[in-house]
Amino acid sequence: MPLVPTKELVLAAAARHTGIGAFNVIHLETAEALVSAAEQAGAPVILQISQNCVLWHGGLDPIARAALTAAEASSAHVAVHLDHAEDENLARRAIDLGFGSVMFDGSALDYEANVEATVRVVEYAHVNDAFVEAELGTIGGKDGAHAPGTRTDPREAHRFVDETGVDALAVAVGSSHAMTERTAAIDLDLVSRIHAAVHVPLVLHGSSGVPDETIIMAIRAGMTKINVSTHLNGFFTTAVRAYLAAHPEVVDSRRYVGAGREALAAEAARLITVFSSGPRTGFPEGVTA
Template identity: 55%
Template sequence: MFVPTGEIVAAARNAGAGIGAFNVITVEHAEAVVTGAEAAGRPVILQISENAVRFHHGRLAPIATAARCVAEASSVPVGLHLDHVTSDELLDQAAANGFGSVMYDASQRPYEQNLTATADAVRRAHRQGLWVESELGEIGGKDGAHAPGVRTDPDEAATYVAATGVDALAVAVGSSHAMATRTARLDHDLITRLRDAVPVPLVLHGSSGVPDDELIAAVRCGMVKINIGTALNSAFTAAVRQRLDGDTALTDPRKYLAPARDAMAGTVAAALRVLGS
């Protein structure tokens, strides 16, 4: 069933649980995420990033329509989220393409520019009924909030949330994007202080590199929306590689996409069980 992202996140927050948000690149990703969520009996969020839209020749509608159709056929609540949007033109396409939420990303701009741009994006998105997440970046590094060693300051986060009106905030507490190994260690004391400082749900980016015990502790300390992308692609690619290595004459893509989809679904189910534990 298709449900607005904000409702799914609010329900998870009220229950003291984490909600998994998984990046979708192909239709097989969307199918795998929903299959995994159904197996775990947990709600889930499908995320399509600006980079994924670029992969689809800059056309949002085809992949968004496919993902929403998969969501609507699901037996569990599924949200649709447009992720890491930097383009105002893309932001303005979100509501018309069925998205319930967007993550507006001005994190690599200086603080004041981030705040001004995000506040404007929030006003525009809220007029269209969209729930808005943002990321507080440029705290100690030009690479944004997830540069190595960078951490989000609770007082600055509180000021930023009040000034922008965002509905959720992605914070830097020790994870990094595109991690292929699960070795990240999070600052749980900082998560607790951020939870107490801001009135909106906290979001953890780069969660593929975070071990299960760290994710459980992070949710207990106040993290709500947990973004996972690289772990799906790792499972997908490993399954495809194994299938093709085992049969070098194989040409039918269904024969290697099916096990890849199954591998991603297993990854999703396992992660959701951890987040809901």
């Protein structure tokens, strides 16, 4: 099936008041697992390649072309997205390669510099029919705007969206990247207030650390794009370890990598179903849209 624009998938989910899974590609086997998951679930998925992944592979093109090819070969609706790009040139290259969207991360910049850089990326993207996600924040490092205790201000979010013209906004509401336990608490009231303040879909980063039931409530409160990486990597790695423990004689890496791919696909399919399972029919107590 031809590559599907990210904009189409995200706006469709927002219109249905459901979520859409956006899962990180680490290597070819991840991409294969994620498109298989979408086919199993009968629902769309967004494949994400982060700037860190690009650095690990030594460049964007090899892993990008692998993910794009896997997406195009799938019978499911699949989009490809650049995640957490701090380099404007990397964002432009992804758009040139055919990515449906890029996430420009200017959270390490001060507010005005973040706006200026984001506007440049938005202008390039929109000329090329690409969708742009951005985020707010002034704290650098892995956690960025999603460090515990840091929150997005709804008024600043409204101003930022208006000034940059971004198509989606990643917001800090209690989650944190790279969590291996699903114990994060989301400020659902804040999600609802930001949702009411901006006219673009909201994105939850750091969803690996958020329990299913909390993600469902966050979607009900206004989240649309749900990013997951570490949680799925854990399934892949656990399956590889189990296979090697059971088959210590194996030297063909396809054997144990295949086990990881299968385990990741099964959990990704489950998450896709959870996120897209139905429209918001109500809000948690004390939360309004």
